[in-house]
Amino acid sequence: MIIIDGKKVAEEIREEIKKEIVVLKEKHGRVPGLVTIVAGNESSSHIYVRSKIKACEELGIYSEARFLDENTPEDELLRIVDSYNEDLRFNGILVQLPLPKSIREEKVINLIKPEKDVDGFHPVSVGRLVAGSDTFFPCTPAGIQELIKRYGIETEGKHLVVVGRSNIVGKPIANIMLQKKKFANCIVTVCHSAAKDLKEYTRSADILIAAIGVPGFITGNMVKDGVAIIDVGINRVPDTSAKKGYRVVGDVDQASTAPKAAYFTPVPGGVGPMTIAMLMKNTLKSFLLSINN
Ligand code: GUN
Secondary structure, three states, rough: OEEOOOOHHHHHHHHHHHHHHHHHHHHHHHHHHHEEEOOOOOOOHHHHHHHHEEEEEHHEEEEEEEEEEOOOOHHHHHHHHHHHHHOOOOOOEEEEOOOOOOOHHHHHHHHHOHHHHOOOOOOHHHHHHHHOOOOOHHHHHHHHHHHHOOOOOOOOOOOEEEEOOOOOOHHHHHHHHHHOOOOOEEEEEEOOOOOOOHHHHHHOOOEEEEEEOOOOOOOOOHHOOOOOOEEEOOOOEEEEOOOOEEEOOOOOOOHHHHOOOOOOOOOOOOOHHHHHHHHHHHHHHHHHHHHOO
């Protein structure tokens, strides 16, 4: 069984980007820019955004962060987002989700200029992905495909089963892996909570992607021998022996599934670190498109 080291791969990608930015700065006198916006007090959102800011600093990406109050009115957030649409210092606008209940996510996402949509959530980006055009892929699914690529996992004609149908992971990874391209071209099944007998589907998976949000949901009896397991879950479970009082586990029960798996992404250290690396890559891509147009 091969353990997929997302931390190491993410670090390699970050090094590649860092070197490219040094060259671009020499050549153009400018660097890519990313603004991150968080509204509300959700602690995990703040942790993610701080990691994104830190990554920008390390890679030489210009960044600005806006931390807004839980009670920020929707029209104020829309005004702020729109100001960054026009701000030439920034190639990427990232609004961390989820937003407070009083704000309609769709309104905010739809306002971001597609050329600055480094999250790949805008309907134009989603449409381009489904149509097979070049676009920004959402960062977590892009990171999953990058791991598949760098570990040389066979995908051509393989049965890829996605458990979970979110706009952030399930739907985009299904569409990415369905494309008639290298490191894709899979036969794709998307499962969700309405499945009557989930294991009927998961047991036939050559590649299984778990993005459910339930700790240890996928167990050994749900997978076949030789499966490649990609665990996207990041769940906090109480653990009195841990310093913080909790530990982070995935959606896959490692003890019962790992003995059957050919490849396995650990949690933490698998898919997680890839999300930020791909965000940096999308920001660089947006910068390159802006200077070449
Ligand atoms: N919340 C969870 N994942 C993501 C992500 O990739 N981007 C944004 N903007 N919010 C998220």
